[in-house]
Amino acid sequence: MARDPRKPLDTWSHLLASVRHAVPPIHPAATPFAVAGVGLGVLGWKWSWLRTLGFGFAAASLFFFRHPGRIGPDDPRAILAPADGEVCVVDETIPPADLGMGSDPLPRVGIFLSVLDVHVQRTPVAGIVTRVTHTSGRFLPADDPEAGDANERTCVRLTTESGAHVGVVQIAGMIARRIVCSVEESQRLERGETYGLIRFGSRVDTYLPAGTTPLPVVGQRAIGGQTAIGTLV
Numbered sequence: 001m002a003r004d005p006r007k008p009l010d011t012w013s014h015l016l017a018s019v020r021h022a023v024p025p026i027h028p029a030a031t032p033f034a035v036a037g038v039g040l041g042v043l044g045w046k047w048s049w050l051r052t053l054g055f056g057f058a059a060a061s062l063f064f065f066r067h068p069g070r071i072g073p074d075d076p077r078a079i080l081a082p083a084d085g086e087v088c089v090v091d092e093t094i095p096p097a098d099l100g101m102g103s104d105p106l107p108r109v110g111i112f113l114s115v116l117d118v119h120v121q122r123t124p125v126a127g128i129v130t131r132v133t134h135t136s137g138r139f140l141p142a143d144d145p146e147a148g149d150a151n152e153r154t155c156v157r158l159t160t161e162s163g164a165h166v167g168v169v170q171i172a173g174m175i176a177r178r179i180v181c182s183v184e185e186s187q188r189l190e191r192g193e194t195y196g197l198i199r200f201g202s203r204v205d206t207y208l209p210a211g212t213t214p215l216p217v218v219g220q221r222a223i224g225g226q227t228a229i230g231t232l233v
Contacts, residue, residue, distance in 0.1 A: 025068070065197075066118055070225035072192050079124045079212070079230040080192055081222035082168050083204040085113040090214050095207040098133040098155040099167040106167075107208040109229045111222050113198065121196040122225040123158060123189045124206055125166050125232065131157040132185055139174050154181045154196070158189065164232055167207035170198050192225035209233065 037058025044050025072080050089110030095101045113119055137152040152172040159165055170179045178199040189195060198204075208214065212230045216222060222229065 025066070068118060070122065070192060070223065072226055073228055075228070075231070076191075077232040078228040079166060079206070079208060079232060080122065081109075081111060081216075081224050081227040081229050082121050082124050082206055083111045083113055083222070083224045084118040085111040085204075085222060087216045087218055087220045087222055088112040088203065089205070090216060090218055095167055096135070096149065096153070096155055096169060098131075098135055098153070099157050099165075099169070099207060100131050101157065101165050101167050101207060104210065106210055107212050107214050107230065108205055109208070109214050109216060110203055110205045113202050113204070118224060119197055119199065119202070120194050120224070121168070121170060121198070121204055123191060123193045123195055124168060124229070125158055125160050125164075126189065126191040127158040127160040127166070129156060129183050129185050129187045129189060130159045130165070131155065132181065132183060134179070134181070137172075139172055152179070154179045156181065156183060156195070160232065162232070164209045166209065169205040169207070170196055171203040171205065172198065173202045 035058075037054050037056070039054070041051045041054025041058065044054055072078065087109060089108060091108055092105040093108050094103055095106050095108070132155070134154045135152065138150045140151055154170045156168045156170075157165055158168070170181060172179055179202075180197040180199075181195065183189065183195045206229060208230045209232065211233055214230055216227070216229050
């Protein structure tokens with residue numbers, strides 16, 4: 001029986017497909033960190049400790065900036081978690097004035113991101129960006145109850161087709177001091193679309209429309225772009 005010359009190619013194709021499935025994509029923000037780590041490892045090749053430090057830093061950067069694909073629930077009314085992490089706040093409070101969502105308390109769900117969590121942010125609903133503001137502030141630990149009002153932050157307000165407003169606040173932490181927000185006012189975003197990133201441990205608060213019942217509880221793990229935190233009325 002003749003040997004099929006295509007079989008090795010098929011085997012490699014299946015292997016590469018398995019690797020691509022197992023290893024999530026990497027956010028472009030990882031590039032300078034990974035390149036610096038590899039460069040350090042190459043330059044320090046003669047010294048094992050420097051080589052290990054460089055390549056270890058590159059690997060850690062790729063891990064930190066991983067950007068896995070996510071599929072949300074079928075219900076189009078579901079409001080999705082904007083970030084991976086532990087739910088640290090579920091309450092009602094007056095939203096930051098930066099959001100322009102009024103002075104009445106609104107339901108809030110806060111998610112704390114450790115350095116081990118995926119750090120991209122995703123839109124909780126589909127809609128038009130109707131406000132983007134950045135406010136300088138302090139750098140309290142991100143899980144501190146006062147961090148939402150006192151820390152440096154970037155606020156994004158989304159307006160759905162039905163006219164509902166949902167606010168998302170990226171909050172800097174004690175270590176996370178670089179907030180990236182890549183959207184502009186009047187831009188349309190789909191639900192679950194990646195719109196930002198916070199480097200090295202942080203928090204993201206979501207302000208829900210009045211009358212919305214938050215679904216998660218404090219201590220629960222949330223998955224950005226997948227876990228429902230509320231339902232549009």
